[in-house]
Amino acid sequence: MQEQTPEQPQAQVQARDAVDDIVDQWARERPDLDLWAMALVGRYNRFQSHVESALREYFSLHGLDFSEFDVLATLRRSGEPYELNARALLKSAMVTSGAITNRVDKLSAKGLVERRPCATDRRAVLIRLTPAGKELIDRTVAGHVRNEENVMSALTPEERVTLDGLLRKLLIAKEGSPQT
Known part of the structure; x- marks a missing residue:
């Protein structure tokens, strides 16, 4: 876990995850690269595998x-x-x-x-x-909706709205808005 500095409020101190280690290794080996996208995509992919696992398990019960x-x-x-x-x-x-x-x-x-x-x-x-x-x-x-809620339960209501908006923005940038 990162140490809190006097300038950093408690709410901003975050635990590290496996992606942090990967990004740190790349930063050490290739300090010339800006790795923000690698971190985001890595976290997205890792989380998606957890979502897929939860969905697969629920659907198989039926x-x-x-x-x-x-x-x-x-x-x-x-x-x-x-x-x-x-x-x-x-x-x-x-x-x-x-x-x-x-x-x-x-x-x-x-x-x-x-x-x-x-x-x-x-x-x-x-x-x-x-x-x-x-x-x-x-x-x-x-039950499927409850399963999805459980997968996303670490987020506060405000974080859910923020994440939903950001993902919508990314999808519209890649797919465009549906024609209604």
């Missing part, structure tokens, strides 16, 4: 993986009749069409979604939640 939960949640939040075409699912998930097909195949085999012909376009197929799929997503989503 016989799902993250990608399956994502499809079920996308269909559920779309509103009744809880169905979308593959293009809409693809846009929401931002993966390849093959990945969506694989996810829908797995969920269909589990009886959680069904494919239905589109009444207005014979070439299109709609993916719809089955009653079992709706029941599963309704049963798991509240």
Whole structure:
């Protein structure tokens, strides 16, 4: 832990983490580099692995993986009749069409979604939640939110707002704002 200096208030003294050691080593070996981005990305990546682990563990309790939960949640939040075409699912998930097909195949085999012909376009197929799929997503989503809250629980409400705003700013810089 860093020592507190007379100029540094107690609230600003922070414990060290594993990334500090990595950055210190690089600073020693390459003092010419400004390592702020390495520190941020390193912390982001390490924290993301903890988030993924918590999500994977929770979803596995319900016989799902993250990608399956994502499809079920996308269909559920779309509103009744809880169905979308593959293009809409693809846009929401931002993966390849093959990945969506694989996810829908797995969920269909589990009886959680069904494919239905589109009444207005014979070439299109709609993916719809089955009653079992709706029941599963309704049963798991509240626990999922609690799990995410637990992962973020070290932050104060003010810190949550700050982090949310900063992450939004980074995403908009890379992806732009969605067209509404």
